[in-house]
Amino acid sequence: MSDAQTVKEQGFAETRVRVRYAETDQMGVVYHANYLVWFEVGRVEFIRQIGLDYKGMEQEDGAMIAVIEAKARYKAPARYDDELLVRTRLGGVRGSIVRFTYAVVRASDEMLLCEGETVHMVVGRDMKRRAMPERYAALFEQVLGHGESTDRAEPEPVAAE
Numbered sequence: 001m002s003d004a005q006t007v008k009e010q011g012f013a014e015t016r017v018r019v020r021y022a023e024t025d026q027m028g029v030v031y032h033a034n035y036l037v038w039f040e041v042g043r044v045e046f047i048r049q050i051g052l053d054y055k056g057m058e059q060e061d062g063a064m065i066a067v068i069e070a071k072a073r074y075k076a077p078a079r080y081d082d083e084l085l086v087r088t089r090l091g092g093v094r095g096s097i098v099r100f101t102y103a104v105v106r107a108s109d110e111m112l113l114c115e116g117e118t119v120h121m122v123v124g125r126d127m128k129r130r131a132m133p134e135r136y137a138a139l140f141e142q143v144l145g146h147g148e149s150t151d152r153a154e155p156e157p158v159a160a161e
Contacts, residue, residue, distance in 0.1 A: 003049035008143055012087040013046035016107065019082045030078040035114045036070055039102045042086035043118065046100070050139055061133040065098055065120035072116035076106075083107040093140045096122040096129050 007013050015038075023034045047054045057063050078084060085107050091099035097119065104114040124130045132140075 004051045004139075007046065007049050012089045012103075013042065013049040015042045015045040015086045015088070017041060017084050017086060019078050019080050019084065021080050024080050028079055030082075032072070032074065035072050035074070035104060035116065038084070038086050038104060039070070039072075039088075039100070039116060039118055042088035042102055043100050045086075046088040046090070050143055052136060052139055057133060057136065062125055063122050063130060063133050063136075064124075066123045066127070067118050068121050069119040070116065071118075072114055074114050076111055076113050078104070078106065078113050084113070090140060090143050091117060093132070093137070093144065096132055098122070098132075098140070 003013075017038055019030055023030050025031045044054050054065075057065075083106070085105050087103045087105065089101045091101040093099075098121075099117060099119045101117045102115060103112060105112050122130055122132045
């Protein structure tokens, strides 16, 4: 089974990370901002696993997905050398807006440590909103399921031009 089929069937892409000592604070607990970095790692891997290439989107299509909102809810601490699973889902797509959701769990016991989401706007190199490249829109729609893309997206925020 291909990665894209796995993502579609299980509904998420899974990425493993191991907590490095530098990612912990004085109390030996993962510093909160590192979860946002792991969200990015999961998001890039999600895009790769469904058969797309974020680097190609930027270089060939001149499109980037800028973060316009990020949320994280911390449930339990992660500590040095814990192996974590970042489970990334496509939360919704509407026009040039894309939402991803994340669950970070400890691999050894499946304990939920953090959950969150990021909302992105497709922009060009000039940082102005632009249309989603068609190949990305088509694959995102496949992952969400036909006809569901607008039902599962957040309302589009108003962007300054």
